[in-house]
C-alpha cells in the first residue's frame with residue numbers, strides 16, 4: 001500500500017504539546033475540509049500528487065532522520081488508506097539508540113479516530129511499543145467547517161492528547177468555551193487555543209481567558225510563523 005506524501009523534513013514542532021522540540025515531519029496530500037484560513041492549501045490541491053511512497057519507505061525515512069518525535073500531518077493524514085498500517089509500524093520501530101518513537105497524529109476532527117484509538121488500546125499492553133498521541137482540531141465558526149466536526153471523536157482523546165481550537169474571533173472563543181464546558185474537556189485532555197495568524201490578537205485571547213477564568217486551557221502561538229513568517233513548506 002502506498003502513501004501520498006506532500007513533503008518530509010526535520011524541524012521543530014511549531015505547536016502542540018511538544019512545541020519547540022525537534023521532530024520528523026511527514027505531511028500527506030489531500031484534505032476533506034476547506035478551512036477559510038488554511039495555510040497548506042497547496043498540499044490539499046487535488047492536482048498536487050506529491051510523492052508516492054510505500055509504508056516501509058516512510059518508516060525507513062523516519063528511522064534514518066533520527067528524531068524520536070514524529071509528526072504526521074497534512075492535509076488530513078487519516079485520508080490515506082495506509083495510515084493505520086504506517087502508525088502501527090512506526091510505534092513498533094526503533095531509533096538507532098533502541099528507543100520507541102513518539103508518534104503524533106495531527107487530524108482535523110472531521111475523520112473518525114475510532115480505528116486508531118483501537119490500535120492504541122491494542123498496543124497499550126505491548127511494553128516495546130512507542131507512543132501514539134492525537135492532536136485533534138476543533139474547527140470554530142470562522143473556519144466555515146464547524147458542521148463537519150465529529151463529536152464522537154472527542155471520546156477518543158485522553159490525558160496524553162490535545163484538542164486544539166483554532167480561534168480567529170470572539171465567536172470562535174465562545175464556541176470553544178461552550179464545548180469545553182458541555183463535555184468537561186479540560187478534565188479529559190489538554191485543551192489548546194491557537195490564534196489564526198493575523199486574524200486575532202493573542203492578547204485578546206488572554207483577555208477572554210481572564211474574563212471567564214479559563215484556567216485549564218492553554219494559549220499557544222505557532223512558533224514556525226514567527227521564525228519563518230514567509231515559508232509555507234519545509235518548516
Ligand code: SF4
Pocket residue numbers: 031032033034035037038039040041044074075076108
Ligand atoms: S483541515 Fe487543515 S489542511 Fe485541511 S483545509 Fe483545514 S487547515 Fe487546511
